[in-house]
Amino acid sequence: MDKLIQQRQETINLNAGPSPLPQAALLTAASSLLSYPETPGMGIAEISHRSKAFEGVIHQANADLRQLLEIPDNYKVLWMQGGGLTQFAATVLNLVAWYRIKNQTKPEEEVEAQYVVTGSWSAKAAEEGARMGVKTTKIVDGKKVGGDKFKTIPEASEWQLNASAEKKPAFVYYCDNETVDGVEFQAEGAKAFPFDKIDKDVPVVCDMSSNFLSRPVDVSKYGIIYAGAQKNLGPSGVTLVIIRDDLIVDLDAALPYGGARVPSMLSYKNMAANDSMFNTPPTFTIYVCSLVLRSLLETPPLPLASGARPLSPLSSYADKKSSLIYSLLDAPEGFYLGTADKDVRSRMNVTFRLKGGEALEKKFVAEASEKGIKGVGGHRSVGGIRTSIYNAVTLEQVEQLVEFMKAFQAANSN
Amino acid sequence: MDKLIQQRQETINLNAGPSPLPQAALLTAASSLLSYPETPGMGIAEISHRSKAFEGVIHQANADLRQLLEIPDNYKVLWMQGGGLTQFAATVLNLVAWYRIKNQTKPEEEVEAQYVVTGSWSAKAAEEGARMGVKTTKIVDGKKVGGDKFKTIPEASEWQLNASAEKKPAFVYYCDNETVDGVEFQAEGAKAFPFDKIDKDVPVVCDMSSNFLSRPVDVSKYGIIYAGAQKNLGPSGVTLVIIRDDLIVDLDAALPYGGARVPSMLSYKNMAANDSMFNTPPTFTIYVCSLVLRSLLETPPLPLASGARPLSPLSSYADKKSSLIYSLLDAPEGFYLGTADKDVRSRMNVTFRLKGGEALEKKFVAEASEKGIKGVGGHRSVGGIRTSIYNAVTLEQVEQLVEFMKAFQAANSN
Incomplete structure (x- = not known):
């Protein structure tokens, strides 16, 4: 298990769905597959739904x-x-x-x-x-x-x-x-x-x-x-x-x-x-x-910068995480180009193109993958880039994504 | 994990569905929930179905x-x-x-x-x-x-x-x-x-x-x-x-x-x-x-008693397991009474009543449970006893069930 968790720590899973789940939930689920605490010796998938x-x-x-x-x-x-x-x-x-x-x-x-x-x-x-x-x-x-x-x-x-x-x-x-x-x-x-x-x-x-x-x-x-x-x-x-x-x-x-x-x-x-x-x-x-x-209920809301309006536990992370990426899309260089109008942007699926074109987008996906950032290709019907940052993607992981995006931009701007 | 496997070894899961799964499959599944070997760091439930x-x-x-x-x-x-x-x-x-x-x-x-x-x-x-x-x-x-x-x-x-x-x-x-x-x-x-x-x-x-x-x-x-x-x-x-x-x-x-x-x-x-x-x-x-x-493909058929016709891997266990229980139901004492006609008996769900009546059936279910034999109550619409012996129930487990049934009969016959 330790090795698997280590692998998870080296990976930022931005798949659009099925998408990442909270690690603690997965650990509990893995154990309960073998034996559910309330039905020792029988896994949670092995008991009657009417039990x-x-x-x-x-x-x-x-x-x-x-x-x-x-x-x-x-x-x-x-x-x-x-x-x-x-x-x-x-x-x-x-x-x-x-x-x-x-x-x-x-x-x-x-x-x-x-x-x-x-x-x-x-x-x-x-x-x-x-x-x-x-x-x-x-x-x-x-x-x-x-x-x-x-x-x-x-x-x-x-x-x-x-x-x-x-x-x-x-x-x-x-x-x-x-x-x-x-x-x-x-x-x-x-x-x-x-x-x-x-x-x-x-x-x-x-x-x-x-x-x-x-x-x-x-x-x-x-x-x-x-x-x-x-x-x-x-x-x-x-x-x-x-x-x-x-x-x-x-x-x-x-x-x-x-x-x-x-x-x-x-x-x-x-x-x-x-x-x-x-x-x-x-x-x-x-x-x-x-x-x-259960894990959502137990997650505390993000601490607020002073003066900001109180955010609910449910929205605080989504608002913060998406704003970090969108601030790059709004940078004056226009290296990253958001595809949705600013006033209807998704806090879950951040979609954008690269000014440099499709070849550079391919390079972006490939280099992201090398860094352990997975699942960032756009939907097959529209192309481009999509970073899906659902609840189980941590703020820390989004910060790492943003660092990667900044570095990629720096290395590929002429 | 060792403790969970120990618990499984002390349990005979005869649930009618959802029902037991092969332990090796569950162990692999539990590990893949955290990190699937082909997508290290991402569990099998966390990747695109189009990957x-x-x-x-x-x-x-x-x-x-x-x-x-x-x-x-x-x-x-x-x-x-x-x-x-x-x-x-x-x-x-x-x-x-x-x-x-x-x-x-x-x-x-x-x-x-x-x-x-x-x-x-x-x-x-x-x-x-x-x-x-x-x-x-x-x-x-x-x-x-x-x-x-x-x-x-x-x-x-x-x-x-x-x-x-x-x-x-x-x-x-x-x-x-x-x-x-x-x-x-x-x-x-x-x-x-x-x-x-x-x-x-x-x-x-x-x-x-x-x-x-x-x-x-x-x-x-x-x-x-x-x-x-x-x-x-x-x-x-x-x-x-x-x-x-x-x-x-x-x-x-x-x-x-x-x-x-x-x-x-x-x-x-x-x-x-x-x-x-x-x-x-x-x-x-x-x-x-x-x-x-995969586990079914890799399971060898039961060795045959000489003279018997060759059995397929798929049917050999089901035939053998069910016949062990039915032979008790056919015993002349009539302690256990099969509910289905002999010529249409199920090799998966062995249903029977106890001649002693419903109170004795309740005792049977309770004592089975104490011995780690779970899920033997009949369907709520018909009552009685049902031992479901799907593929993942081993021959050894059925032999243990039969031993329990014999002991229960001996202790409750007057």
Whole structure:
């Protein structure tokens, strides 16, 4: 083990997902794979999901998550499988059923859903919504205003909220942080999500996969929040869904109103009624998530420079780490060129190009790797550089990254 | 680690699922959680699913599985999420689409699927099929012939294969081993699955979740085989699907013929076209499966008593282990009473009652637990005793179980 930990100390893992996990959580998980303290001789992956020991794991995880995000009592926490792509469909199928039952729609009546498209993932979500037969309206199309690139979020005043206002949409959908494009809704100000513009009867659905647990969230403003685990929460293979009670309906009850036949496993009602154990959940994956949640609860916030406003434990590290890199991107030399507009920059995925071009970017990735800095190539669809600095990437590691970037710049400027 | 291994040696884990995994696989997995040899400093759960290192894992797992089951080239191996319950729907949605395209059905035309119901899981599968809108015919109902209990498989001559023969069903469905009820189709003879009775144009779909990799399988007889990992293959959270090429269709192409709108993640075509990486798969879980597959390949078959027919590596242990317990159930005293008919007994889940009644069964469970024998309570829906002896339960452990059962019988017979 000592050798493995030594290797970890020599490595800065900036993968975009699956991404690094807290070392303490991994050490505990490794031990529990062989023998879980509450079931000596049996590993945590080897016991029934209906055992007291595993029920203890998932209940504690739920309690810790509720504490971290201050989740109101009228919201359920669900652990599901299938990643964000499954939620692209599940949110539509469940909320259209909710809408149809509530409005007693005629079967042939079309239901609308509004999508705020600010990057590659929200674009995909809108596509899947259309495939599910919902009338999909893009009330924002970031690519149109970004010159064929996702790099900006238009002001709320420009959103096409009333594109089809004769009746209300079933929901409004957005993605809080776009992993591929490095575009993030801000916590406050003009580029925060404009909840006040959204009709109060229309639930807001948010994909928080890649900035989950990186800042406080007012959960009460949302209908559904979901997040794939493999960024800030745990290994890939589980997706957290936080849903307001009144949106949870019996999907089959929507059939007379034109609802679709939906696989049982995609029913939020089935998941909620069975405490996420409608069938065998990914027990080990949830266990690791529970360890990560615990470690987040136990992490103290960064000490503040005097005069700064108090930062929450969740956001303090993300704000500080990202600002260190962005300050390099803002340097007058323009050696590093941020790809996202300054006012919508992601605190999780810092995306940039090198003024020197693709050959220099390749050199950057290769030299970073030699220094133990891994996973900095941009997404295959956009190229460039992406440094993903999720919660498990330490401030110290980001400082080392910044040192490397400065040295690389110095060595490659003429 | 030594203490954990000591604890494992004092424990016989007979959980029905999630269930024990080979210790060597767990030791390797625990180490790789911290640092995977091909990506030093980064654990196997912390690297991109599109990295060369992880692609190596899944490709090797596929190759090993193909070798173990001698999977023909015209079959795809898919790693999916959501467990058997998701496959209950996915098999229907994909095969009905295949059927509709092939037969260019009118949208309003009903499609039939035939279910062989021999236990709790196939009964659930038939329910989900009906929910998906398919006309579900139970060509076998084990409960009807078993006196309201699943304990028998009727002879093929009694199957209602022609219940609605004016046109062919989209598929015939069965469950190879019923975990709850301890009922298993046999490898050969009168209680083997009667492929010769099934129309050659009708694909056979089989849920092999709980006896996967416990005996050789002639894959070419099947349209689709699937198996949740959490019995013989790995941790919960991944499901293997083996599907014949010609059954893989574009689901949207079935829409004009009355096909349903199906979430992208349930499309076998999407999974096959993307080598199971249509989105982020459960990477760590698949990695553990890859280690289990490797260990199976490296396990030699049991040495044979002279005169016995040669046993395959996959089946030799399962046959031997289960026969040791069943010989106690067949003892003339009738202290232990098997619940399944002798000719359909499961080699994976040995289910029985105690003649002495429920109080004695409770005592049995408690005393077993004191001796380190865990997880022997029957499924909550049927009660009694169930000893699940999946591949990772050693012959030695089963011998110890049998010794305990003999001692318990001696101490509690009057």
